[in-house]
Amino acid sequence: MATEPTDEQQEDLEQYENIMPEDAPYEDGFNLKTLWATFFVGIVMLPGAIYLGLVTGQSMAGASEWVTIILFLEIAKRSFVRLRTQEILIIYWVAAGLLGIGVRLGTGAHMYGGPFGGLIWDQYLLQSPAAQGISSYVPKWVVPPIDSPVYADRTFIHRDWLLPVGILFLVMVVNNTARYSFGYIMFRVTSDIERLPFPMEPVQARGITALAETSAKEEGWRWRVFSTGTCIGLVWGLLYVVVPTLSGIFLTQTVQVLPIPFIDFTAEIKTILPAAVFGIGTDLGHLILGFVLPFWVVVGQFIGSVLANLVINPILYNFEILTRWSPGMTAIPANISNKFDFWISFGIGTALVIAIAGFALVGKTVMEQRRQQKETGHRTTRLNLKDLPEGRGDVPMKWPLAFWVLASFVTIGLCQWLVPEFHWAWLVFFAFIYTPISSYIGARMIGLTGSPYGASIPYLREAAIFLSGYKGVGIWFAPLPLHDHGTAVRAYKQLELTKTKMGSYFKMIILTMAVIFLCSFMFWEFIWRLGPIPSSTYPYVQMFWPFEATMQTMWLKSTLPEDAVRGAAGLELLMDIIKFKYVATGFVSGGAVYLILSILKVPTLAFYGFVGGLAQWPHFVILNFAGAMLGRYHFAKRFGETKWKAYAPILLAGYSCGMGLIGMTSIAVALISKAVSQVIY
Numbered sequence: 018m019a020t021e022p023t024d025e026q027q028e029d030l031e032q033y034e035n036i037m038p039e040d041a042p043y044e045d046g047f048n049l050k051t052l053w054a055t056f057f058v059g060i061v062m063l064p065g066a067i068y069l070g071l072v073t074g075q076s077m078a079g080a081s082e083w084v085t086i087i088l089f090l091e092i093a094k095r096s097f098v099r100l101r102t103q104e105i106l107i108i109y110w111v112a113a114g115l116l117g118i119g120v121r122l123g124t125g126a127h128m129y130g131g132p133f134g135g136l137i138w139d140q141y142l143l144q145s146p147a148a149q150g151i152s153s154y155v156p157k158w159v160v161p162p163i164d165s166p167v168y169a170d171r172t173f174i175h176r177d178w179l180l181p182v183g184i185l186f187l188v189m190v191v192n193n194t195a196r197y198s199f200g201y202i203m204f205r206v207t208s209d210i211e212r213l214p215f216p217m218e219p220v221q222a223r224g225i226t227a228l229a230e231t232s233a234k235e236e237g238w239r240w241r242v243f244s245t246g247t248c249i250g251l252v253w254g255l256l257y258v259v260v261p262t263l264s265g266i267f268l269t270q271t272v273q274v275l276p277i278p279f280i281d282f283t284a285e286i287k288t289i290l291p292a293a294v295f296g297i298g299t300d301l302g303h304l305i306l307g308f309v310l311p312f313w314v315v316v317g318q319f320i321g322s323v324l325a326n327l328v329i330n331p332i333l334y335n336f337e338i339l340t341r342w343s344p345g346m347t348a349i350p351a352n353i354s355n356k357f358d359f360w361i362s363f364g365i366g367t368a369l370v371i372a373i374a375g376f377a378l379v380g381k382t383v384m385e386q387r388r389q390q391k392e393t394g395h396r397t398t399r400l401n402l403k404d405l406p407e408g409r410g411d412v413p414m415k416w417p418l419a420f421w422v423l424a425s426f427v428t429i430g431l432c433q434w435l436v437p438e439f440h441w442a443w444l445v446f447f448a449f450i451y452t453p454i455s456s457y458i459g460a461r462m463i464g465l466t467g468s469p470y471g472a473s474i475p476y477l478r479e480a481a482i483f484l485s486g487y488k489g490v491g492i493w494f495a496p497l498p499l500h501d502h503g504t505a506v507r508a509y510k511q512l513e514l515t516k517t518k519m520g521s522y523f524k525m526i527i528l529t530m531a532v533i534f535l536c537s538f539m540f541w542e543f544i545w546r547l548g549p550i551p552s553s554t555y556p557y558v559q560m561f562w563p564f565e566a567t568m569q570t571m572w573l574k575s576t577l578p579e580d581a582v583r584g585a586a587g588l589e590l591l592m593d594i595i596k597f598k599y600v601a602t603g604f605v606s607g608g609a610v611y612l613i614l615s616i617l618k619v620p621t622l623a624f625y626g627f628v629g630g631l632a633q634w635p636h637f638v639i640l641n642f643a644g645a646m647l648g649r650y651h652f653a654k655r656f657g658e659t660k661w662k663a664y665a666p667i668l669l670a671g672y673s674c675g676m677g678l679i680g681m682t683s684i685a686v687a688l689i690s691k692a693v694s695q696v697i698y
Contacts, residue, residue, distance in 0.1 A: 043408035046103030047521040050089065054108040055528055058085055059536035062112070065684040067130035067544055071555035072262070085112045086225075087674060103517040105225045107525050110508060114529040131537025132185050133173065136160065137550055138562075139181075139494075144168065147566040151490060151573055158184055158435055159494045171545045173538060186534060187431065188496045195424035195498075197526055198417040199453070200505020201519075203460035205414065208510055209405065213464030215510045216311065219666055222514040242664050243671040246305070250675020253301045258676070262683040266690045275299040277557070279636040283348045292334035292342040294326045294351050296636040303637045305672050307644020308652070308665040313619075317626025318633060319642035325360075325631045333359055348634065349564050360632065362596045366603020367628045374611055374624070410518035425449065428498040436491045443481050448498035451477065459503030479572060490573045 062085065086105055093100050100108075139160045143152050152163045161167050161177035173182070207213050256274045264272035281296040307315055333339045333355075341354035405411050425448040432444050478499055482492055512522055544550070551558040571594070607628055614624050630638060653661040 041516045043406070043410065043516045043518050044101060044103045045521050046101070046105075046107035046517045047524045048104065050100070050104055051107050051111060051525060052528070054085055054089055055111050055532050057088075058112045059532040062681065063130055063536050064540040064544070065681050067134070067540055068684050068687065070130065071544075071550065071558050085109075087678070102225060102515050103521065106222075106511065106515045106517050107521050109225060110522065111525055111529055114526070114533065130541060131533045132189050133537040133541040136173070136178075136181060136185065137541055137545065140168065141550065141562060142566050142569065145563065145566040145570075147563065147570040148573070151570065151577065154490045154577060156435070156491045156494070157181075159491070171549065173542050173545075182538075184431075184435070189530065189534065191424045191427050191431070192496070192500070193526060193530060195421050195428070196500065196502045196505050197523070198421040198424065199456055199502040200460075201412075201417045201509060202414065202421070203456055203503050204506040204509035205411075206457070207460045207464040207506060208513065211461075211464070213461065215464050215506075217309070217463075218507060218510045218514060222511050225515060242667045243674070246668040246671020246673075247675040247678070249301070249305075250672040250677075251679050252675075253672075254676040254679035257300065258680040259683040262687050266687055279348075281348045283351050284345055287344045287346075290327055290331045291344070292330040292339045292351065292355060294330065294348050294355070294634055296348055296634065298637040298640050300637075300640075302669075302672060302676065303640035304644040304647075305669050307641040307646075308648040309669050310641060310645065311622050312645050312649055313622040314626035315641050315645040317623040317628075318630035318638050321627040321630025322633045322635045322638040326635050330355060348636075349560065352634070353564055353567065357594050359599055361594055362599035363603035363606075364632050365595070366600045366605070367607035367631060369604050370607030370611060371625065371628055374621075406513070408518070409513065410520045412519070425452075425498055428496060432495050432497060436487075436489075436495045438489070439482075439487050439492050439495070440485055443485060444498060447481075452498060452500050452502065455501045456503040459501040460506045461503070463503060463506055482576060488576055488578045490576065492576070493569075493573055
């Protein structure tokens with residue numbers, strides 16, 4: 018028979034479960050220290066983030082935040098100043114906001130270093146071989162025309178950039194206004210009303226608490242775990258980042274101890290498993306990430322990825338469904354050919370199942386809440402809207418709602434001005450019907466699972482463009498009001514966990530928007546002038562950008578006018594790729610898997626992971642799975658489940674910090690060397 022824990026045992030458990038004392042007051046984290054941190058990240062770390070992204074494809078987001086905090090902690094110690102938890106959190110989000118990854122609209126291209134990274138992608142796309150025949154159709158508000166001197170000079174300082182840059186700034190302001198306004202509303206709903214657990218948000222919160230302890234010279238278990246992770250990151254970063262970065266400067270050729278970002282075995286297994294895609298990632302961070310991710314999500318991803326890439330692909334090849342694959346292909350061309358032949362169509366079907374399952378899960382939970390309210394006679398929704406934590410700094414709901422509505426109308430007006438041929442009814446549907454629903458589903462999935470599974474209907478944007486009858490390419494670049502603002506709930510939940518006032522975050526957002534725009538312009542201008550992008554200097558983008566350009570131009574060519582060069586060919590290619598029988602196969606298969614797992618009472622997270630894993634390479638999923646198994650069956654038993662759940666996120670934060678510290682040192686040397694080499698004596 019189970020016994021109640023003693024007071025001493027209960028206190029020991031609470032030190033690992035609680036992030037901040039329950040009676041701790043909410044405090045402001047925005048002050049002069051935050052201002053200095055913002056300029057430090059923008060001026061010192063942003064160029065390193067750009068360079069690292071171009072060379073290795075890795076983001077400094079996740080590492081740069083901790084590097085910034087560590088530096089300011091050391092400065093504060095030597096100045097006999099203490100950094101509070103709330104100040105550290107705001108500094109963390111300053112770095113995250115300045116260096117986070119963005120995905121350029123209409124493509125899978127990951128952009129680093131602020132909004133001007135998107136313009137760098139657009140200028141490459143216009144000049145790429147994949148865009149041959151469509152450059153004359155790209156509007157001047159996207160990028161300057163192909164005959165502009167900006168491409169030869171590689172510069173943003175030209176009047177041809179005035180309109181694209183002006184629109185870029187307006188879109189950044191409007192999108193952030195809509196995102197954080199509606200995100201705040203979603204936080205109030207999912208956290209205050211529905212009381213969802215938000216399983217992933219303690220990662221940063223616990224790491225920040227650990228650093229606050231050392232700032233107060235009260236180094237406890239959090240700091241010890243964080244330091245362990247930092248040492249692991251330093252050692253691995255020395256092999257993974259420092260050696261290839263510095264060898265390319267001081268030696269005649271780059272030396273890589275481990276291939277970046279993975280070891281590819283696709284070509285080697287062609288005789289045993291034709292059309293299979295297989296490799297092993299080389300970043301240890303994927304292993305440590307497996308400690309933190311929900312276990313059943315990782316298991317599902319592993320099964321889905323291995324099944325799709327190593328089992329289903331060879332079977333499809335033997336049945337002559339994968340016809341574009343040929344022996345000798347490496348991972349990237351093999352992946353392109355397999356996507357074109359089968360997986361894009363199949364993925365549409367499975368994504369529809371995820372969307373329907375997401376809506377069903379939310380509907381089921383809402384109905385269950387209403388049933389409980391009727392049984393108890395207690396309307397929790399009305400109570401929780403008024404009964405807010407004292408001192409959190411909440412604002413009346415009418416204000417974020419008004420800002421979101423205003424931002425949505427501005428976006429609609431801007432799209433109508435840029436692309437008047439696209440019917441306004443679609444814009445209204447996106448802004449006021451689909452985006453709120455998608456944001457709520459996304460926020461709720463974050464609150465339940467830690468990831469926004471089921472937050473969007475697949476290819477809705479593409480379907481709307483085709484159904485509208487639009488001809489041209491401008492709409493593919495337009496800032497359509499089609500968003501998932503639910504992801505913003507992460508930041509608001511972390512503010513609550515660390516007892517930080519909401520006003521601190523709002524002021525930080527305004528500051529970072531101004532700094533990121535200015536610094537992004539400065540450093541992309543500098544790096545672009547050093548040499549073409551992509552080029553052999555930047556191996557990652559030279560490898561992946563042609564693939565991403567091929568995928569984007571596939572859609573661009575499909576809506577060209579009938580008499581356009583290659584217009585018909587582009588549409589025929591799209592119709593050849595999107596096969597409705599495979600879409601139906603994906604939908605039926607995904608639905609069957611969902612029903613089987615539901616009958617077997619397997620956690621729903623496994624289904625989301627499985628379907629998501631079908632579209633992922635096994636290269637990194639294998640490491641996630643290894644980490645999840647080690648965490649669950651070794652470390653959790655060794656330290657105890659409660660302690661390990663507290664240790665794992667702090668260990669990951671420390672690893673990111675170590676990688677960032679060692680990486681920033683080598684990147685600084687590389688940038689200085691390249692800048693000096695441009696000087697003509």
